[in-house]
Amino acid sequence: MKYTILSFVFTLSIKTAAAPTELTYRILERQSQTLDNFVQGLEIFQKKLYLSSGGYGESSLRKYDVKSGELELEYKISSDIFAEGLTIFKNQLYLLSWRNKRAMIFDPRNFNLLSNFKIPGEGWGITHNETHLIYSDGTDRIRFINPTSLKIDRILHVKDGKRRVKNLNELEYINNNIWANVWLSNRIIVIDPQSGKVIAFLDLNKIVREINSSSTSDVLNGIALDSNERHIWITGKRWPWRFKIETSEAIPTDIKNALK
Numbered sequence: 001m002k003y004t005i006l007s008f009v010f011t012l013s014i015k016t017a018a019a020p021t022e023l024t025y026r027i028l029e030r031q032s033q034t035l036d037n038f039v040q041g042l043e044i045f046q047k048k049l050y051l052s053s054g055g056y057g058e059s060s061l062r063k064y065d066v067k068s069g070e071l072e073l074e075y076k077i078s079s080d081i082f083a084e085g086l087t088i089f090k091n092q093l094y095l096l097s098w099r100n101k102r103a104m105i106f107d108p109r110n111f112n113l114l115s116n117f118k119i120p121g122e123g124w125g126i127t128h129n130e131t132h133l134i135y136s137d138g139t140d141r142i143r144f145i146n147p148t149s150l151k152i153d154r155i156l157h158v159k160d161g162k163r164r165v166k167n168l169n170e171l172e173y174i175n176n177n178i179w180a181n182v183w184l185s186n187r188i189i190v191i192d193p194q195s196g197k198v199i200a201f202l203d204l205n206k207i208v209r210e211i212n213s214s215s216t217s218d219v220l221n222g223i224a225l226d227s228n229e230r231h232i233w234i235t236g237k238r239w240p241w242r243f244k245i246e247t248s249e250a251i252p253t254d255i256k257n258a259l260k
């Protein structure tokens, strides 16, 4: 009897403290990428791939055709700005700066600079859901910006179990969750946007090892959802390739609910 109770308690604690689910993937396609792409932001909008490249004096916005992979448009960012993540929301392109405490708004068609607004600290990665711009600052914090007032409505702290996950970098909103690169990690994590819990992850160690063995590339960074919910482009800073991958099924709702 005692054993039964203990074993029940043990099973329950395992369930409530369940580890994030590992997603699997397969590579569908690879496209070559020039090594001057110091990738900070990656997003697909209307069959074009938008990429922001960082560095002082070398930051730029680039637009590639998704199908052919050809560069169609480039805009050089002012040399005092280190460009970070980007996202396109309601036909406006938002670009973060790393340490200027500013985000810029561009017309994605021609990269005309429309305006800018203040952010409280560093900018790293940015994405959006249907109502908010969502960005990271290199800590465990993810902020939700109201796109009308440009004020911060909510701050989420990201945790894997009890551990805070810092260095959150490039982001992508996929299937009602926030996918994030973690700076210096070969994993992409999947975050529940209500609780901040890491509910799944994708281990890209194999791709990173292949890249590192053939070039002097930097870390994994860049996630862009293609038109299909399970087709995702991933890349890294100064990587010679970007990869289109297909991930395993979206996380089942019962697992997601059990983790809340």
Ligand SMILES: [Ca+2]
Pocket (backbone or CB within 6 Å): 041, 042, 043, 126, 127, 170, 171, 172, 222, 223, 224
């Ligand atoms: Ca992205």
